[in-house]
Amino acid sequence: MKSGVILPGGSASEQLAQAILAEEAGWDGVFVWEAAYGVDAWSLLAAMAARTERVTLGTLLTPLPWRRPWKVASQAATVDELSGGRAVVTVGLGAVVTGLPSTGEELNRRTRAEMMDEGIDLMRELWAGRQEYHGRHYDYVCERPDLVEALRQPRAHIPVWVVGAWPRPRSLRRVLRCDGLVPEYDDTEQAGLDTMREIRAWLDSHADHPIDLISEGETPADDPAAAVGRVRQWATAGATWWLETRWEMPHHSAERMAEVRERIVAGPPTP
Secondary structure, eight states: OEEEEEOOOOOHHHHHHHHHHHHHHTOSEEEEOOOSSSSOHHHHHHHHHHHOSSSEEEESOEEGGGSOHHHHHHHHHHHHHHHTSOEEEEEEOOOSSSSOOOOOOOOOHHHHHHHHHHHHHHHHHHHTTOOEEEOSSOEEEOSOGGGGTTOOOSSSOOOEEEEEETTOHHHHHHHTTSSEEEEEOOOOHHHHHHHHHHHHHHHHHHOSSOOEEEEEEOOOSSOHHHHHHHHHHHHHTTOSEEEEOOOOSOSSSHHHHHHHHHHHHHOOOOO
């Protein structure tokens, strides 16, 4: 099992320092979230790519229906090249009740699901070197491919993780096209472990390629044994990544930044 940390906020400089610290402390990944307005996730990840050597770098998450997929594809490919092939894109429909600014984007869930499906396909087409895509929601034609020839990612395939609602069939069909699953389910933690086992069994019986299964939560910085014990349960249930979170507001306070730093320095709770 791998362990990563989701940075909840802070200035760009603070988050860059946290990413460097995470690599030094032995974490396997650093993830940032995309806001309507705020620290730009992909600029931040590019800076992290230049200052780290080993950690996976990604978003958690990118609300793909509210972005231009060709722009996300170019941002991810740029970070992937700068990092030597360490980028991950995590996509979701976008949360509509978060207290974040309203920007007039599409809110209908079915429409957003269609846009996300097409957006994933379009990004994959571009990463594969193709210059044209036609869908219901997106049309893309590159008439000057020579202008994008310089964009070369080290890997032919950048991993796409996706939020998936268990056990909704349409959502799960999307998961099978991707490389990782951030599961959504309505359970307590103990029931969630049982659900995670069900999800792992379903993935193993339906997928034709390895799919990472992501778990997330909080573990204490001052009790390594307790932290490892909690994460071990999720690893046993089939999760392949543990992502450490600190989502409580306010994200940017001095107290929260100190808490995040303390947890990062304590090291990953890897079993």
